Amino acid sequence: MPRLRATVSSFRHQAAMFWAEPQWIIPNVIAPFVLAMVVLMIYREPSPEAVLYAVLGGGMMGMWGNTLYASGFSIQSDRWWGTVDAIFAAPSPLIWIIGGRTIWNAFVGIVNGLFVLVAAMIIFQTPLEIADFPLFILAFVLTLLSLAALGMLFSAAFVLTRSAQVLTNGLEFPIYVGTGSMFPIFLLPYWTHPLSYSLAPTWGIDAIRYAALSDYAQGFSAGYWGDLLYMMILAVFYLTVSIWLYKAVDHRARKTANLMRY
Amino acid sequence: MSENVNDPLRVFWSSAVLAKRALFAWLNPAMWIMQLFGMSLFQIAFFVYVAKFVNNSEVTMEYVAIGNALQSLAYVSVFAVCNITGEEKNQGTIENLLVSPANRFSVFVGRAMFQIVNGLATVTIAFMYAALIFNVDFSQANYLGLASVILVTTFAMTGFGLMLSSLGLFLRTSMIIANIFLFIGLLLCGVNFPVSYLPTYLQPLSYAIPMTYGTEAARMAVEGASLGELSGLLGAEALVGFTVMIAGYLMFRWFEHLARSKGTLDRF
Numbered sequence: 001m002p003r004l005r006a007t008v009s010s011f012r013h014q015a016a017m018f019w020a021e022p023q024w025i026i027p028n029v030i031a032p033f034v035l036a037m038v039v040l041m042i043y044r045e046p047s048p049e050a051v052l053y054a055v056l057g058g059g060m061m062g063m064w065g066n067t068l069y070a071s072g073f074s075i076q077s078d079r080w081w082g083t084v085d086a087i088f089a090a091p092s093p094l095i096w097i098i099g100g101r102t103i104w105n106a107f108v109g110i111v112n113g114l115f116v117l118v119a120a121m122i123i124f125q126t127p128l129e130i131a132d133f134p135l136f137i138l139a140f141v142l143t144l145l146s147l148a149a150l151g152m153l154f155s156a157a158f159v160l161t162r163s164a165q166v167l168t169n170g171l172e173f174p175i176y177v178g179t180g181s182m183f184p185i186f187l188l189p190y191w192t193h194p195l196s197y198s199l200a201p202t203w204g205i206d207a208i209r210y211a212a213l214s215d216y217a218q219g220f221s222a223g224y225w226g227d228l229l230y231m232m233i234l235a236v237f238y239l240t241v242s243i244w245l246y247k248a249v250d251h252r253a254r255k256t257a258n259l260m261r262y
Numbered sequence: 263m264s265e266n267v268n269d270p271l272r273v274f275w276s277s278a279v280l281a282k283r284a285l286f287a288w289l290n291p292a293m294w295i296m297q298l299f300g301m302s303l304f305q306i307a308f309f310v311y312v313a314k315f316v317n318n319s320e321v322t323m324e325y326v327a328i329g330n331a332l333q334s335l336a337y338v339s340v341f342a343v344c345n346i347t348g349e350e351k352n353q354g355t356i357e358n359l360l361v362s363p364a365n366r367f368s369v370f371v372g373r374a375m376f377q378i379v380n381g382l383a384t385v386t387i388a389f390m391y392a393a394l395i396f397n398v399d400f401s402q403a404n405y406l407g408l409a410s411v412i413l414v415t416t417f418a419m420t421g422f423g424l425m426l427s428s429l430g431l432f433l434r435t436s437m438i439i440a441n442i443f444l445f446i447g448l449l450l451c452g453v454n455f456p457v458s459y460l461p462t463y464l465q466p467l468s469y470a471i472p473m474t475y476g477t478e479a480a481r482m483a484v485e486g487a488s489l490g491e492l493s494g495l496l497g498a499e500a501l502v503g504f505t506v507m508i509a510g511y512l513m514f515r516w517f518e519h520l521a522r523s524k525g526t527l528d529r530f
Contacts, residue, residue, distance in 0.1 A: 026442065044318055044459060169337075170296070182312050
């Protein structure tokens, strides 16, 4: 229970930090929104299906942007504020504290994703005609959870480096490309496909498209439920590795005593 | 000592040297090299595959590869330069810098100098990717013309970044402005589709950003246009770059005045 209490406190603290400076949501919304707009402009006169295809990709990118920046800055901000050693010295394991932050960021990620969806729909005057709404919501939420698990994995690695900000900036486009957020991954070179399949959001965006587009022909042979299954297996794998990694990182940080360096 | 502070060139040089030292004091050189080689590759790849998927005859893979190769400069000239004032705030050095009698223009242009070198390297690598990985045909290219485009665009966009950076003096953070303009360029500057695709009311905004002239000139240079044919675009780009740099300096003085009078200088 004390661990859960640490998670709840961390969640509340992250929410308070967000409301203290809510402007940080702007870049996380702007980037995927602009990228979705660029893709739609390349179509020039997009069909309603093309709009929905691009906008769904934009929604996923919005969630990823938020997760990535939140995990990248999760510890980096503590370094700047001089609070990172206090967090490590607390009796609660680091992962429970980061877990609370991640859950809050996942909430904000939903808002991000939905904002991109709705704004693009309004601008391109295309009604949001989702083929199967309950399945769409299920895929949307599970994709967000898988992104959060991926974010946990990255944030564990970011604890050890002073260059988390650089890595955060550098990981945005590789995931957009690797997951096929705006195009089918079969267009990518064949040798990159295993990398794409190892990313849970690749399966997530495919499941979202299966649920949203009535005549989605470019999907994986696994189908909607197969996509969800693979995505959840990968998310559990990320979470398991991140739990182990947080323990290793905690041990190393105490040993090298250079956590505060930035 | 006071002679040095009053010499704008001396201030410019020491500011440039300090900026480079400060960057590598916290950034591992290996990480910098990774960023140099990695950033543009994935951005170009993203839009090349989108263009391949969309299959619009006007927006070919070559078109977006060249546009994004040049636009990769924005990570450095817009994002990094725009954050100069914000980083001074974060480090707690902005007050010391502004109470010194040193020429502001020399200090902040000096701070951006390393990013100009960084920008030139980033774009050169991005064009290598365009040729070697994304099969852009450079057989007709006017390399001198292309080098001139890269050089003028780098200077002009650094001026644009400095103008945005002045906002960081007054706002709590410059990073949000940097993020917004990093991506807005992809939409407005003819990087991924012709400016004529944009609504008419947005097109003047495109031509207020130097990159718009640069992307058009870069495509012409790759097709083999002579320096004479490029001179109109390069001249316009240099003029816009110079104008935004002067505007940036005036904005800087204005925001400095505002920040001093409202006591917001060290707020972040």
